[in-house]
Amino acid sequence: MECDPTRVCERLVGLGDVEVLGIDDEPGEPLRVHIRRRMSRPGCEVCGGLLWSNGEREVELVDLPAFGRPARLVWHKRRWRCPLQGCPAGAVTEQDREIAPPREKLTARAGRWATRQAGRARPVDEVAAELGCSWHRVNASVRRWGSALLDADTERISDVEALGLDETLMGRRGRFKDKAWSTSIVDVGCGQLLDIVPGRTAKAPTEWLLGRPRGWLDEIRWAVLDLSGPYQAAFDTAIPDARQVADPFHVVRLGNDALDEVRRRVQQQTLGHRGHKHDPLYRARKLLVSASENITDSGRVRLRGLLDAGDPYGEVRDAWHAKETLRGIYDIDNAEVGAATVNQLASDLQDPGLPPELNRLGRTIWRWRAQIANWHTARVTNAATEAANNLIKRVKRAAFGFTNFANYRIRALLYAGKPNWALLDTLTPP
Numbered sequence: 001m002e003c004d005p006t007r008v009c010e011r012l013v014g015l016g017d018v019e020v021l022g023i024d025d026e027p028g029e030p031l032r033v034h035i036r037r038r039m040s041r042p043g044c045e046v047c048g049g050l051l052w053s054n055g056e057r058e059v060e061l062v063d064l065p066a067f068g069r070p071a072r073l074v075w076h077k078r079r080w081r082c083p084l085q086g087c088p089a090g091a092v093t094e095q096d097r098e099i100a101p102p103r104e105k106l107t108a109r110a111g112r113w114a115t116r117q118a119g120r121a122r123p124v125d126e127v128a129a130e131l132g133c134s135w136h137r138v139n140a141s142v143r144r145w146g147s148a149l150l151d152a153d154t155e156r157i158s159d160v161e162a163l164g165l166d167e168t169l170m171g172r173r174g175r176f177k178d179k180a181w182s183t184s185i186v187d188v189g190c191g192q193l194l195d196i197v198p199g200r201t202a203k204a205p206t207e208w209l210l211g212r213p214r215g216w217l218d219e220i221r222w223a224v225l226d227l228s229g230p231y232q233a234a235f236d237t238a239i240p241d242a243r244q245v246a247d248p249f250h251v252v253r254l255g256n257d258a259l260d261e262v263r264r265r266v267q268q269q270t271l272g273h274r275g276h277k278h279d280p281l282y283r284a285r286k287l288l289v290s291a292s293e294n295i296t297d298s299g300r301v302r303l304r305g306l307l308d309a310g311d312p313y314g315e316v317r318d319a320w321h322a323k324e325t326l327r328g329i330y331d332i333d334n335a336e337v338g339a340a341t342v343n344q345l346a347s348d349l350q351d352p353g354l355p356p357e358l359n360r361l362g363r364t365i366w367r368w369r370a371q372i373a374n375w376h377t378a379r380v381t382n383a384a385t386e387a388a389n390n391l392i393k394r395v396k397r398a399a400f401g402f403t404n405f406a407n408y409r410i411r412a413l414l415y416a417g418k419p420n421w422a423l424l425d426t427l428t429p430p
């Protein structure tokens with residue numbers, strides 16, 4: 001057991017060869033621990049001669065809470081100057097990245113700890129309250145340590161066989177609360193969120209992909225997308241040899257959207273007002289979009305009755321069959337039959353006798369027929385991307401939405417991007 005009072009203090013502070021000069025213990029204030037590094041006089045880095053002391057500068061750093069209260073480390077930093085006439089070294093202040101990297105407001109251990117908290121989706125203001133400092137200080141530190149960790153973690157982005165792109169709402173910003181979008185880049189095979197880029201146009205994902213090594217891009221066999229022109233353009237430009245696959249979730253949603261549109265229009269045309277809780281089509285809305293195999297026999301009878309009452313020309317019925325046929329594509333296990341069925345459905349739906357909403361659905365399926373049919377060979381979905389997006393939503397809730405893309409990217413990747421946390425203790429941020 002250590003009994004020497006000076007050594008006891010030094011052990012508690014625990015920063016290596018550091019002397020504890022004293023503490024300030026003002027009621028209601030953080031505990032302030034004054035320290036100075038023990039070191040011999042350094043040599044000049046330029047001319048090699050001995051430096052002369054040039055006084056001290058006190059730098060106050062936010063440290064980890066001590067014994068249940070916020071703490072500050074007041075580092076008495078020595079200043080030196082080179083006595084040699086004309087030596088360009090001039091005056092220097094001592095540095096120790098293990099205490100705190102230059103210009104940081106948090107000690108290295110507090111910065112690493114705050115970054116780990118962000119990795120658990122803990123809100124920055126909560127972490128700041130625990131440290132007894134401002135949101136901005138914690139955020140700046142998380143940004144710095146977080147980017148250093150993601151940069152150092154070169155293994156995080158390994159070979160990818162199926163790559164997915166998906167849009168995510170990042171938050172709203174500006175006077176008119178414009179939606180700010182981002183694009184998640186996901187290794188669909190293993191569900192790894194690789195990166196997040198700003199916007200939902202082709203530009204950022206294309207640049208991200210073209211920034212990868214050629215050999216890495218060549219490994220990608222499948223490029224998974226929602227039915228979006230910009231992502232198709234990004235894949236066409238950056239990985240033209242990868243086969244594009246339409247995400248089944250988005251394809252099925254197209255069918256449900258068309259059905260909803262038909263139902264609302266027929267409702268308006270037959271009754272002259274928007275759906276009301278007593279209207280048959282309004283009452284049928286949930287049964288209509290349910291998967292048919294999940295509807296009970298009594299539900300089926302009810303649905304038939306509601307459609308008899310509210311759908312005089314059978315348009316909602318047609319839309320329901322279109323939706324179910326579209327879903328049925330994913331039950332086909334033969335790639336050729338799958339492709340033929342997609343083509344058949346696309347042309348059937350363009351029959352002028354069908355509602356215009358279904359004609360449009362037919363045109364959309366026709367445009368994406370290759371990507372939809374490719375699923376039967378690839379058997380990949382953006383489900384992993386959706387899962388990553390759900391994780392990101394947790395981070396967004398913790399932060400009440402983001403207005404700054406860089407903050408959002410770092411925090412989402414720390415939480416949902418599975419970085420190698422063991423690296424955090426070994427790295428020194430720039």
Ligand SMILES: [Zn+2]
Nearest residue numbers: 044047082087
């Ligand atoms: Zn010198």
